[in-house]
Amino acid sequence: MAICLGAMIASTSAFAQSPTFFRIGTGGAGGTYFPIGGTIANAISAPPGSRPCDEGGQCGVPGLIAIAQSTTASVFNAAAVQNGQLEAGLSAADVVHDTYFGVRKFEGKPHPKLRIVANLYPEDLHLVLPKGQKIESLADLKGERVGIAQAGSGTQVAVLTMLDGWGVNRDNIDAAELGNSQSAERLADGQLDAYFYAAGWPVAAMVQLASTKGMELHSFSDADLKKINDLVPAYIPSQIPAGVYDGIDYAVKTPAVSALFIVSSDLDEELVYGLTKALWNSNTRKILDNGHAKGKQITLETALDGVAVLEVPLHPGAARFYKEVGMIK
Missing domain, CATH: 3.40.190.10 (Periplasmic binding protein-like II)
Incomplete structure (x- = not known):
C-alpha cells in the first residue's frame, strides 16, 4: 500500500494529484509512542480533497496520508527506516546514535540513512x-x-x-x-x-x-x-x-x-520540509495540547535540544525549516 516517497515526490504540486502514504513507526498501544505518533500523523496529513487549512481543514502536507503503525518501538523503528519498511519513526536518542554509527550493541551494523526531524520529549x-x-x-x-x-x-x-x-x-x-x-x-x-x-x-x-x-x-x-x-x-x-x-x-x-522523530535520508527534501513546517504550525500546537499529556512538552523551542551532541544529521528538509525560523545559523 505504501509508496516509495523518495522516488515519487518531486514538487509540492505532486501532492495534490494523488495520495501519498507515509508510515510512522511508533510502539505498543499501552505506551506513549503510539498516541504521540498518531497525533503527529494527524498533524502532518492533508488527504486529497480535504478542505484547505485556512478554511478549517487539515494543515498538513497537501496529499499526504500519514499512518501511525504499532511496532516494538525504537530499535525496530530505526532498522525499518534504514531499510525502507517505514518512512519515519519514533526512537530513543541513544538508539538513534548507536544504530547510526553502528556502535555498542549495534557494532558493525551502522544505519547511515537515519536523519532527525525533531527532538520530541523526555522518556x-x-x-x-x-x-x-x-x-x-x-x-x-x-x-x-x-x-x-x-x-x-x-x-x-x-x-x-x-x-x-x-x-x-x-x-x-x-x-x-x-x-x-x-x-x-x-x-x-x-x-x-x-x-x-x-x-x-x-x-x-x-x-x-x-x-x-x-x-x-x-x-x-x-x-x-x-x-x-x-x-x-x-x-x-x-x-x-x-x-x-x-x-x-x-x-x-x-x-x-529523549524521544526523537526520525526519517530516511531517501525522502525528498521538499516533503520533509513540508512535514517539519506542518509539525510546528499553530494548528498542530492545538492538537498536541489537547492530546496525550506529553504533547504539551513537544515544542519548537526544544526541537533541537541535544541533537547536535548526537552527531546524527538533521534531514536537509528539516534543517531548511529550522534555518528559516532562525534556529540554525
Whole structure:
C-alpha cells in the first residue's frame, strides 16, 4: 500500500494529484509512542480533497496520508527506516546514535540513512514494583522475575546495560521480554516482581495498573543516576512528579532519554520540509495540547535540544525549516 516517497515526490504540486502514504513507526498501544505518533500523523496529513487549512481543514502536507503503525518501538523503528519498511519513526536518542554509527550493541551494523526531524520529549524510565514493595538498588533484582521490555525496543538495550553495572544479567534473573501492557498484567497477577519501561508519563497501562491493583515506582539515588549516565550517556537525571499515578504520592527520581522523530535520508527534501513546517504550525500546537499529556512538552523551542551532541544529521528538509525560523545559523 505504501509508496516509495523518495522516488515519487518531486514538487509540492505532486501532492495534490494523488495520495501519498507515509508510515510512522511508533510502539505498543499501552505506551506513549503510539498516541504521540498518531497525533503527529494527524498533524502532518492533508488527504486529497480535504478542505484547505485556512478554511478549517487539515494543515498538513497537501496529499499526504500519514499512518501511525504499532511496532516494538525504537530499535525496530530505526532498522525499518534504514531499510525502507517505514518512512519515519519514533526512537530513543541513544538508539538513534548507536544504530547510526553502528556502535555498542549495534557494532558493525551502522544505519547511515537515519536523519532527525525533531527532538520530541523526555522518556522517563519507569521501574515498576508491586504495591508495597521497595528495592535499594538494581542489585536487589538478582534472582527476581523481571520484565526487561520487548526485544527490538530501546528500553531493553539500555536496561540491560544498566543492570550489568550492578552485576545483574539474564543469567541471574528470570527475564521476561514483554511489552508494557503485558508486563503490567503480569505484575498485577503476581507473575513478575518488577518491570522496566521508558516512556513519557502518564503511561496508559500504568495508569490502569495504579488505579486497580496498585504499584510502586523505584526512585533512584543521585549516585545511581550518575552511574547510569556514565553507563548510558543519553540517559540523564529526570523526575516523575508526585500524583501522576494513583497512589504514587512521591516524586520519583529516574533517568530519562529523549524521544526523537526520525526519517530516511531517501525522502525528498521538499516533503520533509513540508512535514517539519506542518509539525510546528499553530494548528498542530492545538492538537498536541489537547492530546496525550506529553504533547504539551513537544515544542519548537526544544526541537533541537541535544541533537547536535548526537552527531546524527538533521534531514536537509528539516534543517531548511529550522534555518528559516532562525534556529540554525
